[in-house]
Amino acid sequence: MTTHPEQQYLDAMRRAWEEGDERVDRTGVGTRALFGVTMRFDLSDGTIPLITTKKVAWKVAVKELIWFLSGDTNIRELVRQKVHIWTDWPMAKYVKATGDAIDRATFEQRVIDDDDFAAKWGDLGPVYGKQWVDWPRYTPVEGGLFRKEERGVNQIADLVTMIRDNPTSRRLIFTGWNVPHLGEMALPPCHMTYQYQVANGRLHGILYQRSCDLGLGFPFNIFEAALLIRMLAQQTGLTPGELVWMGADTHVYSNHGHLVEEQTSREPRAFPKFSFARKPESMFDYKLEDFVVDGYDPHPHISAPVAV
Structure with a gap:
């Protein structure tokens, strides 16, 4: 019998809660953390990893992703x-x-x-969207100084071009981890680096997260990472392949015990199917109504506090 792919997530949550290192974190709430967790999700069957053991506000996630891609902060x-x-x-x-x-x-x-x-x-300072589509560019001038260019590097636009023109490249990457800007950000990027590979007409992707809140963050992170693969695949004429998720500090907050107990007691249901209502002109022209999720039948929502 095939194990439901969501079980990887539930197992990580349970293991973090029961075996994780108890840590004092930035928020003061405290976490129980694992280090180095990997999960894999197959997108080639038309499904999308939208967590079913609690209801996820997937339209909110779509709006956030569109906001990132707009460069707004x-x-x-x-x-x-x-x-x-x-x-x-x-x-x-x-x-x-x-x-x-x-x-x-x-x-x-x-x-x-x-x-x-x-x-x-x-x-919020130069958070995700700023780095994704307007990474600051500086040009050397006289006297060893640098002039900031009016327009920065659009990593997403460049990525689409590279996938189309040089699909075997090992540099199909974008990142939000701009070191000089970290101190100016309300929150440095947790889902920080994305890398892609084209093989046999399929687009595969890896998301590396330096930090992941399994209770509240992961359901959005994995769904949006899958959406990015599907969007990039649509824009470049490829078929979605596999999404690999890699978490460094992968944790559960110490006040999320009720969430862990309730969610891990539930049986995962079938992932929904995903499609697009149309093909927009570019990665920057998607609208909420372009994203079609069919057959999402989750368990009820579980409330839990956000650590700031």
């Missing part, structure tokens, strides 16, 4: 679409700086309504 567009997953970081910064014990709804409304407030408090 301000939460304003996200909250306009009722996406709240990035709000906690800038709101915490605002509360710390001002002492104003604002609630999330009020903070988000101010971001939407007030241009100056949004520019100052809604910006």
Whole structure:
């Protein structure tokens, strides 16, 4: 009998909870962590790894991915679409700086309504999208100095070109880990490096994560990584192949014990089928309605707190 691919995830969650190294982390919450976890998901059968042992808000994940690809680094567009997953970081910064014990709804409304407030408090720094599509480029000038170019490197556009023109390259890579910018980011990239291989007409991908919250982060991370393979494959005329996920510090937060117990007690259901409603002109022209998920039948949602 074939093991359901989601079982890899449930096993990692259970193992992290029962055997993981107990660590004091940046958030102060604490984690139980494994180091070096690998999972593999076959996309060639038309399915997509959308976790079924709890309901995942997959449309929110799609909106986040489109936002990354736009190069935007301000939460304003996200909250306009009722996406709240990035709000906690800038709101915490605002509360710390001002002492104003604002609630999330009020903070988000101010971001939407007030241009100056949004520019100052809604910006996350040069996070994912900035590095993916506008990695800063500098040109040497006289006196040993460098001039910043108006437009940076669009790693995603370059990746599509490389897949088309040089599919056997070992450099089909993009990354968000721009060392000089890490200190300016609200959160340095967790899903940091993506690499692809073309073989026998199939596009395979690896996602390397330096840090992964198994309870809340992984379901979005694996789904969006699979979407990227499917989008890149569609844009380059290839067939989706295998997604390999590699996690370094792979952890469960110490206040997620209820989530672990409930989720790992559930039986995975069939992954849904995935298709596109159309073929957009480029990687940067996808809209929410282009993503079609069919047959998603998850177990109920499990609430758990986010560590900021």
